Amino acid sequence: MIEPHAPAPPGSPPSWGGSGGPGGPGTSGGAPDGSDGPPGVSGGPPHGPGAPARLPVRPATGRFLVLAGVFVCAACGLVYELELVALASYLIGDSVTQASVVLSVMVFAMGLGSLAAKRLRRFAAAGFGAVEAVLALVGGSSAMVLYAVFAWTGGWGGLWADGPRFLLVAFSLAIGMLIGAEVPLLMELIQRVRRQDAGGAVADLFAADYVGALVGGLAFPFVLLPFLGQLTGALLTGTVNALVGAALVFGLFRRDMTRRARWLLLAANVVVLALLATATVLADDFERAARHAVYGQDVRVAVQTDVQEVVLTGEPDGRPLDLFLDGRLRVSGSDERRYHEALVHPAMSGPRARVLILGGGDGLAAREVLRHPDVRRVDVVELDPGLTRLARHDPGLSELNEHAYGDPRIHVTTADAFRRLRSTPTARYDVVISDLPDPGITASTKLYSQEFYGLLRRLLAPDGRLVVHAGPVAARTRAFWTVDATLRVAGLRTAPYRVDARDTGFAPGPDRTPATSRTPRDWGFLLAARETPELCLDPTAPRPHTLTSPALARDARSASRTRIAGLPPSTLVHPRY
Structure with missing residues (x-):
């Protein structure tokens, strides 16, 4: 390799053999015959860091x-x-x-x-x-x-x-x-x-x-x-x-x-x-092979929406339907009715003409609300339009939600719940149902904050009731009672209760639960209102299939025994889940 006669000053290109050197002005050198070096010499690496390269271009x-x-x-x-x-x-x-x-x-x-x-x-x-x-x-x-x-x-x-x-x-x-x-x-x-x-x-x-x-x-x-x-x-x-x-x-x-x-x-x-x-x-x-390894061989629907991965397994006339969102078991067809009845029916014990459902794009909470004939309007705020589309048109899921989206009382809004509530004028809902993922999941944390519950309190009618899915009580006791503390700081009184899963738990905590997991767990709920709400079932309303008033009272006492006092609330700038 030909060495320059002298080091080039900073900011100027090196001179290879002077202005008349091999390759002429503007080139970086090379043998006249086009080889990597002078005739008879094979090319090799520079002799040290900083040695000029022999480029084929300027x-x-x-x-x-x-x-x-x-x-x-x-x-x-x-x-x-x-x-x-x-x-x-x-x-x-x-x-x-x-x-x-x-x-x-x-x-x-x-x-x-x-x-x-x-x-x-x-x-x-x-x-x-x-x-x-x-x-x-x-x-x-x-x-x-x-x-x-x-x-x-x-x-x-x-x-x-x-x-x-x-x-x-x-x-x-x-x-x-x-x-x-x-x-x-x-x-x-x-x-x-x-x-x-x-x-x-x-x-x-x-x-x-x-x-x-x-x-x-x-x-x-x-x-x-x-x-x-x-x-x-x-x-x-x-x-x-x-x-x-x-x-x-x-x-x-x-x-x-x-x-x-x-x-x-x-x-x-x-x-x-x-x-x-x-x-x-x-x-x-x-x-496809990996998905079957995770979810089993009966995967019917697997789509990546703009929001999340949605996987639906099972058959309407065979294995119960399971719905997975981003890998988390969100709906288990064999036990979902127990969850959704416990979520909806205690909150419906009272005036219920106007109902707001946050989340619940699968239509299953709406199914339970629509069982009450005196409900006049149900507003559903769901972030993922792909999920509501699946709930409308998939034969298995639409059959499971009893074609709730075909009811004219249902009005669906595709939006982030927090943003939607901030932009909504003061309304009066008799019942608000928060059917959202566990608060420990990062995307959901803001929806379990003091600020969010303050917005919900503004939307409640004077005697309105809010029910919140607050995660498992036994597995995440501290998180459950942090939700309770946050609701109270937002100006609401609460009545906690829990329901044990009979077959397969779903809607787990923030850590991903494998699709093959069938570990029983509970679901924790908080019924809230401006005044301390009475936790009961309306005897004049349609009777739930899996829930009774004595069982509800027993589950409330069981949840109360786990109370952790003195927990600080969760806020947007200081999430505590």
Whole structure:
């Protein structure tokens, strides 16, 4: 390799052999015969960090292409991070904890990767190509591997109780180290293209990196997730990552690598691309097989709506229907009537002309409300239109809710419950039914806050009643009584009660419960009003199938014995679930 006569000053391109050197002005050198070096000399790596690269293009063009590569690689890196966060939230639950674990481990690992990459600066081109190939394979396959472990190890229990979480941390650590290793290697490459002051080089590199991260961060929720899904989206991201990394190294810096390094890197990229392409082709079959492993063989509906994954299993004339939302068993056909009767009927003991249901897009709470002939209007506020569409048109689910959405008294609004209540003028509802997921699920926490219950109190008629599903009493006693404390601080009096599940518990706590789990549990409820409400069943109303007044009184006493006094309320800025 031809060395420059003297070091170039900061900010100026190096001079190769003077203005009349090989390749002429504006080129980065090379033998007249087009080989990697002077005649009779094979190409080799630079003799140390900072040695100018022998580019096939002008330095300005080479610098632009390196920054473009930084942009794409940064976008891919952020997609990997978001993919792990989303998958961990879906499969493990408690999205705040999972996001904190994934992001903190990845940032820590990026520091380790940057330190480790210092040893590769002498071979920056080959090192960067190898890092991108490994990152594409690890990041692109991460979603499929995690989903496979979840699906075929019987959920997260037993021997694998902590194994998948360790696997999540391992992927976060590996991907973070590889992303961190990119920065010093890219810094070395961009300086070899055209020497400039370190501050300017860092500014250019980080600008391209951060803008790429913005594009990747927006592409994940708005393009990859809704149109491709998690598995295919991650695999295609890995493919793009591998192609761009290989194109950058082979297109610009091939003369900085030995012939052996070029062939090894080419073989590695071919293997990586072949593996990712094969996995992409098989992704649909894999997802179906994994879904059957999780939910059983009778999956009838599996759709990813704009809000959540909705899976419906069972048959109308066979196994009872089960409804899973983001992997959590939300409705069990064999025991849902016991839950919904306990939720609705105690609140309907009194005036009930106007009823508001928050959540309940499956139509099952509405079914119980509509059994009362003196109900004139039922407003349902549901976030996911895909769920209400399924409840209207799926033969099994519509039969289970007794075609509630065909009743003219039902009026459905697709909206976030909190936002809807803030924008709703003061109304007067006789009954408000809060059929929302457990408060420990991050997305639901604001719907169990003092601020939210203050909005609900404004909507209640003077003698109106509010009933809240507050999660299991036995399993999450503190959370249950925190809901009670929050309602009281919002100006409402409460009457707690619980109902034991007979066959299969559903609507579990914030941690994901495997689809195969059939552990009995209870459901906890809080009946609230401006004055202390009487917990009873209206003898003039249609009689519930599974609930009696003596059983309700007994369940209320059982719940009261678990009371934890002195708990602070949950607020938007200080959630306590």
